[in-house]
Amino acid sequence: MSALWQADNLPVWLVVWPTFGAIVLFLLPARWRGMTGVSFALANGVLALVTVFFVMEVGVLRQEIGGWAPPLGIALALDGLSALFILMTAVVGGVVSVYAKIYFTQVVVDSARSSLFWPLWLFLWAGLHGLYLANDLFNLYVVIEVIGIAAVALAVLSGKTRAMIAGLRYLIAAVAGSLAYLMGVALLYGSTGVLDIDLMAERLEPGLTTRVAIALMLGGLLVKTAVFPLHFWLPPAHSSAEPPVSAILSALVLKGTFFVILRLWTELFGVSLTFMAGQMVGVLGACAVVWGSFQALRQERLKLVVAHSSVAQIGYLFLLFPLITVPATAVAGGFEWAPLAWSGAVYQVLAHGFAKAAFFLAIGVLVMATGNDHKASMLNMVGRLPMTTFAIGLAGVSLIGLPPSGGFLAKWMLLSAIISSGQWWWVPFVLVGSLMTAGYVFMILRLAFAPSQHEAELKSVPRGLQVCALLLAVGAILIAFPAEWVIDLLEGTSTFGEVVRAGAPVNSGEVGP
Amino acid sequence: MTWNEWIPLIIVCSSLVPGIIIFFLHEEAHRTRTILNLAGALLKLVLVGLVYLGFRTGEVYKFQFQIMVDLEFMLRVDALALLFAGLSSALWLVTTIYAIGYFEGSSNRRRFFGFFSVCVTASTGIALSGNLVTFFVFYEFLTLATYPLVVHSGTLKAVEAGRNYLFYTIGGGTVLFIGVVGLTVLAGPIDFSQGAQLSGLLENSAFELKLLFYVMLVGLAVKAAIFPLHGWLPIAMVAPAPVSALLHAVAVVKAGAFGIIRLVYDVYGINLAVELNVLWPLAILGAFTIIYGSVRAIFQDDLKKRLAFSTVSQLSYIALGAAVPGMISSTGAIVHLVHQGLMKITLFFCAGNIAETTGLHKVSELNGIGRRLPLTMGAFTVGALGMIGLPPIAGFVSKWYLSVGALDAGQPWIVAVLLGSSALNAIYFLPIIHAAWFKQPPAEGWRDLRPKRRFEAPWMLLFPPLVTALFSITSGLFAAMSWSPLSLARVIVERVYFLQ
Amino acid sequence: MEWGRAKAGAVRGRTMETHFIYMAVSSALFSVGMAGVFLCRHFFKKIIATKIVGAGVFLLLVSIAERDADTFADPVPHAMVITGIVVAVSAAAFALALARRIRIETSRASFEDEEAAE
Structure with missing residues (x-):
């Protein structure tokens, strides 16, 4: 067995370090938690960089914990996709941590409650790392629950009634979702006798039980990813949390379960899927795009606009599945659009992660300055809070998918993949979604330029908070440039760019939530 | 990379960099801002002039940056690019002087001059784009950069005009987007090569080529204000005079007209366009x-x-x-x-x-x-x-x-x-x-x-x-x-x- | 019943019917619980509904532990159930604490009047 500090143990460190941080932060006196929390976040960033370099140099790493091989032991897997998600978590999480440090020391005075943020956040971080590395279905269940509980605890941190009711709703949806997932895992375990994803993929046979199990697992994960029509819990929960928490929830937590779906879809479900299953998930995504944008256009409160926008943006991610799920009868080879679809979806994750976090942080600044988040509080902001308005503008550009931004690249790749795969029926959804996004983003920006009749005095907001929001927004633009590097990294993923050849012929049966 | 490769990028950045710096300057830093603006404008004009001289002696100016497969950022100098770049850099200098005089004593000048410079960056970028994707990037960038200028005065009327402007231009941009993506999927990355890439497709995909031509034409016609997509232009008149001047002479409408010229002559090529009728x-x-x-x-x-x-x-x-x-x-x-x-x-x-x-x-x-x-x-x-x-x-x-x-x-x-x-x-x-x-x-x-x-x-x-x-x-x-x-x-x- | 090729070989020990009963009961519990989660509005009813779902899942897990009648029971599902129970209990405790706080602060006990309250 290798020594603890050897690179082979990197996956373990990725999980242990934030967990250790959570415990330390829980034990520390409240007044030290802010600085220590930021230090742990920075250390996580260093760890993430090491991880990325490791994956680029060495490639996919599979580690059997304690030297026990599955099925008896538990394995962790680190590949390009997980490295990329870890890096995104580190960057977004790092900036959000700095924001939170300023926010919870200078804005929120209730130190007892706000200092709970740090242990919970590090705990959530550990859970996310566990999620990206898990190669075992039951391990996934545990980390999903850890993330769910930590996320709800963070969401109710403000102690407002609205937040607590939203949090309870979120918690119950999350628990029900993960239990549905666990039910599916139990069925699969019953038929294969293993939990390790790779081993199970070898043993899994298409059949009724497998299909029911897949439907249950997918259904549970779709609830947690807030895919239409299972998104009901998201808008109240995300809109009532504290700004740094909203940023974490929308940028990172939602993407966690998407990551799981992507991994299971390509590595485990494979031949057990049908062409129609992909199409149905795609339909859900397309409906989410339209419905979420429509709802966002109708909201009066900015945080709700942004929360509904998350529903829509998540919808784009699910257009990946119909594109990479082809009938078994399809001619071999020639799926050159699949890598494009993959990297498009991953880019959408990155772009939305940066842009949405920036959006929530900026609106947090706005709320601090004006005291509320009604649309009218945006009036004449371009003169009064130029940096924050600019951050909202940049984040909005990326959400709409205008060049040059990460969102543009995501839309470009998805649209190219859609057209070249011949599934042209998704095109209108992508375009209408963009236009509607432009609608609500510019609805906000338009107000920022409009004159206001009675201008209340703005409360002063620490400059650091505004800088954090702007940094993330600039990040959402800049991630467009290292695209080649990102795709290189993704190519270190075992299933990157592959299509799933749905086992059964078209129309023989349907699988879906 | 040699000097000639960097020059197109420097020409584009010579207005972007002052623009970004201006955003970070203090609102009252008038002198610094004026110097920055004029220095940027002069630098751009001089560079375009130098490139013109070099171009006549057969120098090649080309900047390339591969973003990903099939997606390349390319700035390249050709005669048409020089013509449009020369026009925008000359008129930028003149308009900058005019704007400095026009806004003497008014508020929010930092914002105005910042976005003004960014806007010229977009229009130079459009001029120097070496392929369709780069053109599209700058075309959309221009929409964004001009919006704050249109609504600059902050009156209700201006904000309404801004909404109208966005309604047309974002819509047009989306239509153009689908055309650009469609053509790229059909024929690979499109360089401005007078239709050399497309003419081979004439036999099998004539219908697609025709369709995509019309789609892109509609996207470009919005900015070129061709009936019935001209509605935004008269309404956008509420903008301050320097903005109207630049919008109407160089920036926005010319981006559309220039795009149509590029589409006909450089993307499809005149022969293919005639053949497709x-x-x-x-x-x-x-x-x-x-x-x-x-x-x-x-x-x-x-x-x-x-x-x-x-x-x-x-x-x-x-x-x-x-x-x-x-x-x-x-x-x-x-x-x-x-x-x-x-x-x-x-x-x-x-x-x-x-x-x-x-x-x-x-x-x-x-x-x-x-x-x-x-x-x-x-x-x-x-x-x-x-x-x-x-x-x-x-x-x-x-x-x-x-x-x-x-x-x-x-x-x-x-x-x-x-x-x-x-x-x-x-x-x-x-x-x-x-x-x-x-x-x-x-x-x-x-x-x-x-x-x-x-x-x-x-x-x-x-x-x-x-x-x-x-x-x-x-x-x-x-x-x-x-x-x-x-x-x-x-x-x-x-x-x-x-x-x- | 096609699930489990190991099962197919089981001749002695419990019969297929026994497994069918386990299976039926657990899926009934699961469905009833899920219906409760989505249909009930009262906080406690909803929380209890999640517990019923959990019971269905754990019952299934315990029942599949017997993979082969000749050998010992498979310990992995038991470990999963124990872990699952711990997770479920903490989630339920958290939910109850939240419900209690909401009850104390607003004297509300269900999601019913939520829209009206906003």
């Missing part, structure tokens, strides 16, 4: 817009609105010229890109001067204004006569080439359209000139306002229209010289028709 809708719409814009202009009493409808009309000369195959007609279209810019910016500068010094906005109030603002109205007269097409002003040259080109292509109806348009131009411009010079000023009002300073208006407001008016005359008068826009246009056209 896709140009006639553009010709008909262009011709209709020429007449329609002129007729609408007659009935506008607001001076800026009248000029706006005149822009709608004049822009379609470019589209019409591009739609008629033939060297002469193409030369007319390309040279009008520059000539219309010079003349129209003069007119808008003058309208701004009139409004600034006397507070007048309406055509019906301009009686005798020539006595108060003789130099301004002199420039205005040059611009207006040029628009009508009077020799030796620049407008005559483009109209001449367009008409001869139409006859050459066997489409005499276009000559009728052009003549009709000239008559209409005269109908809506001549009364202004007549009233300004020959009518008696009203007894009350601005008549008592004597110039406080040495000139009739602050020199920063006065010189720019004089300079552009002078340019309008010289580029018409010396059209045969080797450095004139016309000569450059001929170089471009020769390349389009012979070097395939």
Whole structure:
């Protein structure tokens, strides 16, 4: 067995370090938690960089914990996709941590409650790392629950009634979702006798039980990813949390379960899927795009606009599945659009992660300055809070998918993949979604330029908070440039760019939530 | 990388960097801001001039950055790019001076000049784009950069106009997006190679090619304000005078017209476009817009609105010229890109001067204004006569080439359209000139306002229209010289028709 | 019943019917619980509904532990159930604490009047 500090143990460190941080932060006196929390976040960033370099140099790493091989032991897997998600978590999480440090020391005075943020956040971080590395279905269940509980605890941190009711709703949806997932895992375990994803993929046979199990697992994960029509819990929960928490929830937590779906879809479900299953998930995504944008256009409160926008943006991610799920009868080879679809979806994750976090942080600044988040509080902001308005503008550009931004690249790749795969029926959804996004983003920006009749005095907001929001927004633009590097990294993923050849012929049966 | 590879990027960044720095400057740092702006504008102009000299001796300027497979950011200098880059950098310098004078003492100048520089970055980027994707990136970037300028005054009317503007341009951008993606999927990354990539697809995918041409044409027609997609332009008139001037002469509308030229000559290539028979809708719409814009202009009493409808009309000369195959007609279209810019910016500068010094906005109030603002109205007269097409002003040259080109292509109806348009131009411009010079000023009002300073208006407001008016005359008068826009246009056209 | 090829070999020990009963009961519990989660509005009813779902899942897990009648029971599902119970209990405790706080602060006990309250 290798020594603890050897690179082979990197996956373990990725999980242990934030967990250790959570415990330390829980034990520390409240007044030290802010600085220590930021230090742990920075250390996580260093760890993430090491991880990325490791994956680029060495490639996919599979580690059997304690030297026990599955099925008896538990394995962790680190590949390009997980490295990329870890890096995104580190960057977004790092900036959000700095924001939170300023926010919870200078804005929120209730130190007892706000200092709970740090242990919970590090705990959530550990859970996310566990999620990206898990190669075992039951391990996934545990980390999903850890993330769910930590996320709800963070969401109710403000102690407002609205937040607590939203949090309870979120918690119950999350628990029900993960239990549905666990039910599916139990069925699969019953038929294969293993939990390790790779081993199970070898043993899994298409059949009724497998299909029911897949439907249950997918259904549970779709609830947690807030895919239409299972998104009901998201808008109240995300809109009532504290700004740094909203940023974490929308940028990172939602993407966690998407990551799981992507991994299971390509590595485990494979031949057990049908062409129609992909199409149905795609339909859900397309409906989410339209419905979420429509709802966002109708909201009066900015945080709700942004929360509904998350529903829509998540919808784009699910257009990946119909594109990479082809009938078994399809001619071999020639799926050159699949890598494009993959990297498009991953880019959408990155772009939305940066842009949405920036959006929530900026609106947090706005709320601090004006005291509320009604649309009218945006009036004449371009003169009064130029940096924050600019951050909202940049984040909005990326959400709409205008060049040059990460969102543009995501839309470009998805649209190219859609057209070249011949599934042209998704095109209108992508375009209408963009236009509607432009609608609500510019609805906000338009107000920022409009004159206001009675201008209340703005409360002063620490400059650091505004800088954090702007940094993330600039990040959402800049991630467009290292695209080649990102795709290189993704190519270190075992299933990157592959299509799933749905086992059964078209129309023989349907699988879906 | 060699020097020649970096130059296109430096040309683009020479306005972007000052723009970004300006955002971080203090609102009151007027002097620093002015120096930055002028330094950037001068640097850009000098660089474009150097590149022009180098280009004539056969140097290649090309900057490439591979974003991902099939998606390359490429800036490249060719003759058409030089023409448009030269136009935007020259007019940027002039407009910057004008804007500094215009905004003297008003608030939010940091924001204005910041976005103004970014906006010019976008239009230089459009000029230097070496492939379709880069063009699209800058085309959309331009939409974003101009929005804050349109709504700059912050009045409800401006905000409404901004909404309208976005409604059209984002919609057009989305349509263009689908066209660009579709064409890339069909034929791989599209360089501006006169249709070399597409002509091979003629046999199997003629329908797709046609469809994508129309889709992209619609996307570009929004910014080029071709009927029925011109609605945003007259409404966007609420913007401050320097913005209207730049918007109408170079930035937004020219991006659309330039895009149409690129689409016809460089993406599809004139031969393929003729073979696909896709140009006639553009010709008909262009011709209709020429007449329609002129007729609408007659009935506008607001001076800026009248000029706006005149822009709608004049822009379609470019589209019409591009739609008629033939060297002469193409030369007319390309040279009008520059000539219309010079003349129209003069007119808008003058309208701004009139409004600034006397507070007048309406055509019906301009009686005798020539006595108060003789130099301004002199420039205005040059611009207006040029628009009508009077020799030796620049407008005559483009109209001449367009008409001869139409006859050459066997489409005499276009000559009728052009003549009709000239008559209409005269109908809506001549009364202004007549009233300004020959009518008696009203007894009350601005008549008592004597110039406080040495000139009739602050020199920063006065010189720019004089300079552009002078340019309008010289580029018409010396059209045969080797450095004139016309000569450059001929170089471009020769390349389009012979070097395939 | 096709699930489990190991099962197919089981001749002695419990019969297929026994497994069918386990299976039926657990899926009934699961469905009833899920229906409760989505249909009930009262906080406690909803929380209890999640517990019923959990019971269904755990019952299934315990029942599949017997993979082969000849050998010992498979310990992995038991470990999963224990872990699952711990997770479920903590989630339920958290939910109850939240419900209690909401009850104390607003005297509300269900999601019913939520829209009206906003």
